[in-house]
Each structure stands twice: as structure tokens, then as C-alpha cells.
Amino acid sequence: MQIDQDSVAVQEGLKIIDKPETAQGEQPDHLLDVYGLRKYFPIRDGKLGRGTVNVRAVDDVSFSIFAGETLGLVGESGSGKSTLGRLLVRLMPETSGQVLFEGQDLMSLPERKMRDMRRQMQVVFQDPFGSLNPRFTIGEIVGEPLRVHRISRGKERAARVSELLELVGLDPSRKDRYPHEFSGGQRQRVGIARAIALNPKFIVADEAVSALDVSVQSQVINLLMDLQRELGLTYLFIAHGLDVVRHISDRVAVMYLGKLVEIAPAERIFTTPAHHYTSALLSALPVPDPHNNRERIVLQGEVPSPTNPPSGCRFRTRCVRAEELCSKEEPILHSIGENHEVACHFPLAQPATSEMR
Amino acid sequence: MRTTVAGLMRRPLAVVSLAVLVAVVLAAVTAPLWAADPNRINVAQRLVGPSASHLLGTDNFGRDILSRVVTGGRISMLIGASVSLVALLLGTVSGLLAGYYRAVDRTLSRFLDGLMAFPSFLLAIALVGALGPSVRSEILALSIAYWPRIMRVVRSSTMQLREEQYVEAARAVGVRGPSILLRHVLPNAMAPIIIQGTFVFAEAVLLDASLSFLGLGVAPPAPTWGNMLADSRTYLSLAPWFSIFPGLAIVVTVLALNMFGDALRDQLDPHSTRGSVG
Numbered sequence: 001m002q003i004d005q006d007s008v009a010v011q012e013g014l015k016i017i018d019k020p021e022t023a024q025g026e027q028p029d030h031l032l033d034v035y036g037l038r039k040y041f042p043i044r045d046g047k048l049g050r051g052t053v054n055v056r057a058v059d060d061v062s063f064s065i066f067a068g069e070t071l072g073l074v075g076e077s078g079s080g081k082s083t084l085g086r087l088l089v090r091l092m093p094e095t096s097g098q099v100l101f102e103g104q105d106l107m108s109l110p111e112r113k114m115r116d117m118r119r120q121m122q123v124v125f126q127d128p129f130g131s132l133n134p135r136f137t138i139g140e141i142v143g144e145p146l147r148v149h150r151i152s153r154g155k156e157r158a159a160r161v162s163e164l165l166e167l168v169g170l171d172p173s174r175k176d177r178y179p180h181e182f183s184g185g186q187r188q189r190v191g192i193a194r195a196i197a198l199n200p201k202f203i204v205a206d207e208a209v210s211a212l213d214v215s216v217q218s219q220v221i222n223l224l225m226d227l228q229r230e231l232g233l234t235y236l237f238i239a240h241g242l243d244v245v246r247h248i249s250d251r252v253a254v255m256y257l258g259k260l261v262e263i264a265p266a267e268r269i270f271t272t273p274a275h276h277y278t279s280a281l282l283s284a285l286p287v288p289d290p291h292n293n294r295e296r297i298v299l300q301g302e303v304p305s306p307t308n309p310p311s312g313c314r315f316r317t318r319c320v321r322a323e324e325l326c327s328k329e330e331p332i333l334h335s336i337g338e339n340h341e342v343a344c345h346f347p348l349a350q351p352a353t354s355e356m357r
Numbered sequence: 358m359r360t361t362v363a364g365l366m367r368r369p370l371a372v373v374s375l376a377v378l379v380a381v382v383l384a385a386v387t388a389p390l391w392a393a394d395p396n397r398i399n400v401a402q403r404l405v406g407p408s409a410s411h412l413l414g415t416d417n418f419g420r421d422i423l424s425r426v427v428t429g430g431r432i433s434m435l436i437g438a439s440v441s442l443v444a445l446l447l448g449t450v451s452g453l454l455a456g457y458y459r460a461v462d463r464t465l466s467r468f469l470d471g472l473m474a475f476p477s478f479l480l481a482i483a484l485v486g487a488l489g490p491s492v493r494s495e496i497l498a499l500s501i502a503y504w505p506r507i508m509r510v511v512r513s514s515t516m517q518l519r520e521e522q523y524v525e526a527a528r529a530v531g532v533r534g535p536s537i538l539l540r541h542v543l544p545n546a547m548a549p550i551i552i553q554g555t556f557v558f559a560e561a562v563l564l565d566a567s568l569s570f571l572g573l574g575v576a577p578p579a580p581t582w583g584n585m586l587a588d589s590r591t592y593l594s595l596a597p598w599f600s601i602f603p604g605l606a607i608v609v610t611v612l613a614l615n616m617f618g619d620a621l622r623d624q625l626d627p628h629s630t631r632g633s634v635g
Binding site: 089091115116118119122123125126127130131132133134135144145148149191194198 | 521522523525526527528529530531532533536541544545
């Protein structure tokens with residue numbers, strides 16, 4: 001567990017909540033534990049707008065994030081990955097479930113305690129154009145967390161803002177400029193500077209590089225990795241493609257239709273994926289080799305509606321391996337090797353040695 | 358801000374309407390310095406047409422129409438400005454709250470929907486009738502009549518801005534609700550608020566004239582554009598200038614305000630100014 005100067009503020013006055021099931025003392029360095037997290041968005045349906053149905057954006061998701069690691073979270077649009085990221089830092093209310101941050105249940109914290117807690121967890125947003133208020137200078141944007149939490153003032157704050165800008169590779173002399181005077185990559189650096197201003201432990205990078213072009217993507221990813229090393233950060237790195245998370249992630253989690261379908265160390269995900277959806281995602285990655293004639297798995301059909309997901313396994317409607325069992329019984333996330341969990345009745349990779357592919 | 362002003366100056370309609378407005382306001386404000394006493398009765402000089410001594414003629418009591426029009430303008434401008442200010446204040450505060458907090462929206466918006474069900478003219482008549490005719494009650498009545506309109510505009514901008522990522526980012530940083538509204542939402546919603554302000558100003562001037570035309574506004578003998586028009590009806594064929602000049606004052610002022618509002622909207626509208634980015 002890394003040492004953090006700010007932990008005093010977090011710990012005071014916060015009660016420890018009984019963790020359900022296995023979490024207790026199993027692995028001491030859990031930064032974040034998620035249990036049965038659900039987020040349903042009710043939408044009107046039926047005649048005259050009566051009756052509601054739920055969009056199950058996140059449906060019974062449980063996992064942990066270890067201190068100091070980067071957990072990559074991938075899934076296609078609408079899989080619920082961004083919703084999950086927002087729930088973890090309580091940017092929206094959950095439907096049910098728990099998020100424990102160093103043992104504290106965030107969901108039950110009163111608003112004021114949660115605001116203190118925000119010093120520990122920050123977000124880097126997807127849209128480098130939308131995430132910065134066009135009427136603030138970048139100095140004001142980076143300084144806002146310091147202002148809100150009354151951390152420093154006057155010259156001291158200005159010095160800290162300059163330091164932060166320098167840390168993310170921006171010229172501090174430009175801090176009185178407005179966001180529209182910067183490029184997408186630079187704006188994303190401003191967003192990162194704002195996120196690290198409070199010395200957080202945990203950062204959700206919500207598709208932080210998806211809107212950038214490829215050459216800038218790698219710069220920003222490298223910056224995030226450098227900062228992680230220097231500041232001892234823990235990341236949840238959300239992306240919609242596996243290729244982006246490959247470089248930065250220690251572990252990778254795959255989401256499909258509101259469910260976590262597989263979670264494993266990054267190299268295992270790429271070498272021996274266990275879920276049929278993961279392997280389909282992998283086969284979609286372009287390989288820069290003209291002689292590579294590997295077989296592409298092309299998924300049939302569309303992602304089913306999250307208002308009315310298929311019974312049993314949600315992937316069964318598009319899965320090549322689906323059997324009757326898959327429609328009857330929902331596969332639960334279970335371990336098939338060290339740190340490798342999959343929610344599939346007929347996983348591809350077998351535990352331990354044997355490999356099916 | 359500087360670009361807004363510069364942009365407005367490139368629009369002929371904006372320049373003309375602004376010049377007219379400045380002239381009207383200037384005339385109204387400085388009236389006591391140069392205009393004759395608007396209430397001085399001169400029976401010998403009744404219904405005299407425009408002449409050198411009475412540039413716009415006289416009315417049925419021999420009072421100077423020019424000084425009555427500019428003095429009436431003082432009241433119209435005062436009421437127009439006060440109403441747009443009070444209505445903007447009420448509408449902005451309630452609109453911000455209703456747009457951001459769902460609970461406020463559910464109660465306050467339904468109440469204002471009810472208020473909106475009445476035509477603003479009828480509502481103003483009823484309120485002035487209940488409060489008694491005076492400048493203050495007229496300002497109050499008109500402000501309440503226009504409040505829901507501004508509130509709706511602010512509410513919809515707020516609801517839109519609330520979903521902006523920088524607002525979410527501010528929440529993630531730990532900024533409180535009121536601070537988000539004042540620092541992040543309001544400055545970005547200023548344009549439609551100002552534009553609505555000019556339109557409410559124009560309509561308040563018109564509605565004020567209508568109210569005093571009906572005898573519900575400021576009490577005679579104090580001149581208002583509305584009561585001058587009402588008095589002049591009888592003499593329309595005999596002394597047309599008695600009707601024409603107060604009527605012209607209303608038309609010119611309201612038209613200038615509306616034109617200026619339009620120009621301002623064209624200038625501030627995000628679709629015409631932005632769009633090169635993103």
C-alpha cells in the first residue's frame with residue numbers, strides 16, 4: 001500500500017462498513033471494492049407514456065481495483081463502462097450496490113463527507129473540448145480544485161498551478177490563456193492537471209484519449225504513466241478498444257451490455273482470452289503484418305437492447321459457442337486461474353496449462 | 358465581450374436602433390432641464406397644431422405635447438427598465454434553481470406554468486387592479502407577468518448546460534451546487550438572458566401604455582403615452598397630432614428595442630458565432 005499524505009482527512013469521522021462476502025482481509029491492498037453495483041435508467045414506455053422500463057446500464061457488477069495498478073475497462077458503446085466509471089466516483093446516484101474506497105462506502109456518505117472524499121478521486125473526461133469551461137482561463141481551471149478545497153491562496157496557489165502545468169508538459173506562462181487557444185492534446189493535459197491538483201489516489205480516465213488522434217494518444221498515455229509512477233496513482237482507464245488499454249493496463253476488464261464478462265491481467269487477456277466476446281474483440285484488432293492470415297471472428301447481429309437483455313448469458317445471442325444452458329442460466333464471474341475471472345459457461349482458455357486455441 | 362460590441366457595430370440595424378434608444382433615454386432623462394411644464398394648462402391654446410412655440414402642438418387643455426411625450430417617456434422608460442430588471446432577477450434565480458435541481462423544478466415550474474396559463478396582459482390587469490394603480494404596483498404586476506417567460510428560458514439553458522462535461526468536471530472536483538450555478542452555468546447562459554431582457558423591456562413599455570390607456574396605469578394628470586392616447590381619441594379628426602406623437606413615441610421605442618434585441622440575438626447566438634470549433 002502506498003503512503004499518502006492526505007489520508008488523514010479521509011479517515012477522520014468515517015465509519016467502517018462491513019464488507020460483504022470475501023473482501024475482508026483477503027488482499028490488503030484493495031483501493032476500491034465494488035459489490036453488486038447496479039445503475040438502471042428508467043425510461044417511459046407504452047401507451048400514453050405510462051409504465052416505465054429500465055435501461056440496465058450497469059447490472060450487478062463486482063470487482064476490485066488494487067492500489068497502484070491500472071485497470072483497463074473496455075467494451076463497446078452502450079456497454080455501461082462510462083456509467084460504471086461515473087458511479088465509482090459518485091457522479092451519479094447508484095440504483096443499488098456498494099463502492100468501497102479504502103473500506104469506506106461511498107454511496108452512503110453524506111454530501112459533505114463525499115466532497116472531502118473527492119480529493120482522493122478524480123476524473124479525466126473524454127471530451128477535451130467539452131470538459132473545460134470556455135470562459136475560464138486554464139490557470140483558473142487547474143486552480144479550481146485548490147480553490148474549492150481551500151488548499152492554498154494567492155501566490156502560493158499560482159505557484160502550485162504553474163507547477164501542475166509544468167508537470168503535465170504545458171508552458172506555465174500560458175496559464176492566462178483560454179481553452180480555445182489550445183489543441184486537443186494540450187487541453188487534455190489541462191484536464192489531467194486539474195485531476196492531479198489535489199493529489200488524488202485514484203483517477204478515472206473516462207476515454208481520456210479516445211477523442212485524440214493516434215500520435216497524440218500515445219503522448220497522453222505516456223504522460224499518464226509517468227504521473228502514475230511519480231505520484232503513485234491508481235487508474236481506472238476506460239476505453240472502447242483493447243489496443244489502447246494494452247500499453248497502460250496492468251489488468252483488463254471487459255464489459256458487455258452492463259455486465260463484466262472477463263477480468264484478467266493484461267497479458268493474459270491478450271494471449272489467452274477466456275470469454276468468446278473478448279476473443280472476438282481481440283480478433284478485430286488490426287495486425288500490421290500482411291502475411292498474417294489469422295481467422296477473424298465476426299460477430300453476427302447487433303448488441304441487444306439493454307432494456308430487455310437476453311435471458312441467461314447476455315452474449316449468447318451472438319456467441320458461436322452458445323448452448324441451451326446459456327439461455328437458462330446466467331454465468332457468473334468465476335476464477336479460472338490466477339487473477340483471471342470470466343463469466344462464461346464454456347470459457348475458451350482452460351484453467352492452468354491447457355489451451356484450447 | 359469586446360468582440361460582441363464590435364460585432365454589433367457592424368450591424369446597421371443594431372447601430373440605428375441603439376441610436377434611437379439612446380436618444381429616447383436621453384430625452385426622457387434630461388426632460389426637466391429643457392421641456393416646459395407638462396401640466397401647465399393654457400386654455401387659450403387648446404388643440405393648437407405644431408408650431409414654433411409648441412413643436413408638437415398642444416392637447417385639449419392647452420398643455421405642450423412635446424413636454425408631455427418626453428415626460429411620459431420618463432415613466433415608460435422607468436417602468437420598462439425596472440420590469441425587465443426585476444423580471445430578469447426573478448426569472449434568472451428561479452430558472453437556475455429549477456434547471457439544476459429537479460425538486461425545485463417539480464414545484465416551482467408547475468406554479469409558473471399556472472401563471473403562464475393567463476395571458477400576460479390579463480394577468481397584469483388583474484394584478485394592477487388588486488394592488489391599486491401606482492408606478493410601484495405596475496412594476497410589480499408586469500414583473501410577475503413576465504417572470505415565467507424568462508424563467509423558462511433560463512431553465513432550459515441551465516438544463517442544457519448542466520449536462521456539459523465541464524459542469525460534471527466541476528462536480529467531480531467538489532464544487533458545490535450554488536457555486537456551479539454562479540460560476541459555470543450563469544456566465545454561459547448570459548446571452549439568452551440579456552436578449553430576453555430587451556424583449557421584456559419592449560413589451561413592458563407596450564403593456565404599460567395599454568394599461569394607462571385603459572386607465573389602470575399612472576394616474577392623471579401625470580402624462581403617460583397610454584393616457585395621452587386615451588385622451589386624444591375624442592379629438593382624432595380635429596387634432597390628429599395629439600394622437601400621432603404619443604403613438605409614434607411608443608412605436609419608435611418598442612420597435613427600436615425589438616430590433617436591438619434581434620441584432621443582439623443574432624450576434625450572441627452560439628450557432629452564428631461558434632461552430633468553427635468542434
